[in-house]
Every structure is written in C-alpha cells, then in structure tokens.
Amino acid sequence: MRGFARFLFGRRARLRWIHLILGGALAMPYVFVGEVVLGTATGAMDFGSSPLQLASFAFGLPVAALTSLFPLTRPLEAGAVRWLCGVDADRLAYGPARTRAAKGRTAAWFTLHLGLGGVISGMSLAVPPFAVVLIVLPLFARLRGIGGWLPEVMDHTWALALAPVAGVAMLVALAGCAAGAGALLARWAPPLLGPAPEDRLAAAEARAAELAVRNRLARELHDSVGHALSAVTLQAGAARRVLGSDPEFVREALAAIEETTRRTVGELDAVLGVLRDGDTPGTAPAPTLAADLDGLLRRVGAGGPRVTATVDADPATLPPLVSREAYRIVQEGLSNALKHAGDQVAVTLRIEVVGEHLEITVENPLGDAAAYRPGGGHGLRGIADRARLLGGSAEAGASGGAWRLNVRLPMKGPA
Structure with a gap:
C-alpha cells in the first residue's frame, strides 16, 4: 500500500507531473494556431466549444512535430527529462539531432510529450474543482442547484453519501493517470532521446x-x-x-x-x-x-x-x-x-x-x-x-x- 501511494504521490511522481504540465503549456500555442486555422476554415468561431478544441489539439500535434526539428529541441527536452523524470544522464543525448533517424525520434518524443501533457493538463484543470465540489457536497446543500449541472439523483440521501467517495476516487484516478503517463514518458525517453550508435561512437x-x-x-x-x-x-x-x-x-x-x-x-x-x-x-x-x-x-x-x-x-x-x-x-x-x-x-x-x-x-x-x-x-x-x-x-x-x-x-x- 505504501509503495502504491509513493507511486501516485511520491516526489518522483510529482516531478513527472510537473513535466507533463510543462508539456501541456508547450502545447497551448499549437492549440491556439489550430483554433484559428480550423475556426476560420469551418466558420465555427466558438472557441469555447469542445469539438473545436479537440480538433485544434489534434491539428496542433503534427505542427509541433515539425517545430521539434529545431536544434535546441533535443538538448532542452533531454535536460527536462533528466531532472524531472529521473532518467539517468548517460542514457540521454544532449546534442542536437543530426541524422534523419535522430530527428524522427526527437519529433516522436516531442509529440508524445505534448500530447500526454495536454491531456493531463486538461484533466488537472477540470477534475480537481469538480472532485472538491463532490467531497463537500453533503455539507453545503446550496451547491446542489448551482447552474443545474448536478444531476437530480443528488437529491437522494444515498447519492449524497457517496459523493465524497466519488470525489476522492476522481482525485486518485487523476493521480494514477498522471503517474502512469509520467512513467510512460520515462520509459520511452531513452529510446527516443537517447544517443544513437553514431553518437555513442563519437x-x-x-x-x-x-x-x-x-x-x-x-x-x-x-x-x-x-x-x-x-x-x-x-x-x-x-x-x-x-x-x-x-x-x-x-x-x-x-x-x-x-x-x-x-x-x-x-x-x-x-x-x-x-x-x-x-x-x-x-x-x-x-x-x-x-x-x-x-x-x-x-x-x-x-x-x-x-x-x-x-x-x-x-x-x-x-x-x-x-x-x-x-x-x-x-x-x-x-x-x-x-x-x-x-x-x-x-x-x-x-x-x-x-x-x-x-x-x-x-x-x-x-x-x-x-x-x-x-x-x-x-x-x-x-x-x-x-x-x-x-x-x-x-x-x-x-x-x-x-x-x-x-x-x-x-x-x-x-x-
């Protein structure tokens, strides 16, 4: 049980969560570009709509893969992975990607980082407020009618009793998703950001x-x-x-x-x-x-x-x-x-x-x-x-x- 709690909330998990949040922050400019391009092309200028945001996110990831070809991308990403994901320094390459294969691996890593980071960042913004409301719902009756966004089932006593449990479960699920995504990035960092055979030879x-x-x-x-x-x-x-x-x-x-x-x-x-x-x-x-x-x-x-x-x-x-x-x-x-x-x-x-x-x-x-x-x-x-x-x-x-x-x-x- 202690090992599971450390996996979800330990120091390494928290640092990897920060790494994912940074990936989400890096993805935001590409999402904005996607919203402008897709909104202009389709005439759907409601930037708050979920379908447009999802489509903009999917549009921005290939653009991010193209910009990852800049020479500083791999050194910066390798440094972030070393300090935040806990990957050994000798398993990473800190120079610019020179060969076509190295550039392809760097683009794949950058896309993976921004993709998972964008998803975890969105969940980190949306899930905690809703989970906190569920946890304190039995104590504040007036919250049940705010904006009509809580279902009528919350009027039942058994639903109010289970609301705090559901809120805590949502927070644990968020921590589990963040820990799993962070572990996945740490697992794939050496193959994608590590030195190629020619780098090792040099x-x-x-x-x-x-x-x-x-x-x-x-x-x-x-x-x-x-x-x-x-x-x-x-x-x-x-x-x-x-x-x-x-x-x-x-x-x-x-x-x-x-x-x-x-x-x-x-x-x-x-x-x-x-x-x-x-x-x-x-x-x-x-x-x-x-x-x-x-x-x-x-x-x-x-x-x-x-x-x-x-x-x-x-x-x-x-x-x-x-x-x-x-x-x-x-x-x-x-x-x-x-x-x-x-x-x-x-x-x-x-x-x-x-x-x-x-x-x-x-x-x-x-x-x-x-x-x-x-x-x-x-x-x-x-x-x-x-x-x-x-x-x-x-x-x-x-x-x-x-x-x-x-x-x-x-x-x-x-x-």
Missing part, C-alpha cells in the same frame, strides 16, 4: 582521445620531473660527500642542479599549461636528441656516475617525433639506472641506426641487490608506451649480471 572516440592526452601528459610529467628529482638527488649527494675536498666538483654539481631544475620548471609549465582550462600551453620547446643530448649527458654525469655514450647516428637528421620520443626514452633509461643501481655504477648508452630503425641501448651492472630501491615500474611502462605508439618495441631485463634496456624505433614514425 562519445567513445572523444573519451579515447581525452584519455590518450592524459596518458601522454602523465608520461611527460613522470619522465621529466622524475628524472630531474633523481638527478638532483644524486648530484646533491655527490656534492655533499666531497664538499670539503673537491670544491670544483661541488661547483659543477651545483651548476648541474641549477640547469636541471630550470629546464624542468620550463617543461612542467608547458605540460601544466595544457591542463589549465582556457590557458595556453607553455612556450618551452619539447627536448629532442638534436637539441639536448649533450646537455642531458653532462647533467647526469655531474652527479658522479660514469656514463659512456656511443652515438652512431646524427641526431639532426632524425624525424622530430622520433628525436623527441628517443630523448625521453634515453632520459628515463638513464634515470632508472641511477635510481636503482646508485650513482657509483658505470652506465653504457648506445644510440645507432640499424636499417630503418633507431636502436637505443642502456646497460649497467646489477651490483649489490641492496643498492636497488623499492617501488617504481611506471618508467619502463612509459618507455614501452612511447615505443609502441611509434610502431617500435622495447625490452628490458637482467642478463649476464647486467641490466639491459633495448628500444627499437622506426625512423619513419608510426604508420
């Missing part, structure tokens, strides 16, 4: 593009900031150990720290500029092998590790995309070697062109297992993602007492 492509941008920004932040923090930590530690014995080394380490942090702040500003709504990206250029390979090796070597680099390729001739991604791969490979193997190991870097591929190899001794730091794992995943996006491959693992990272990038970039 939304999925937009989400995939946004996710790809976010993943790229995450890789850039991880590689740039993570490498900078690892390099600065190693450089500061090395400078602290020889602070009193080798001032020249300390000056070089501090200079490397300054340069590393300055470049990283510029790169961080460029990446964060993409994340700020309405802000332009930073102007710091993306680092490449041609622009900063020597600087990268100098900054890494300032922290103490011995980096032996062999470059059998001209960085200036590499495609810009390959050069940029290769720089990040070298940066992350050296950062992983320093972070996990320590600053006293010898790191070997080799960059060469083999056929139509650029091969990058970073190798360092495993050394004492206690020197390795726990955690991590995102760097190698980011390297693999960068190689895969270019159509290349990446392999990493321990072999023969050394840790080896090997990456192959096609010179022509992704297909």
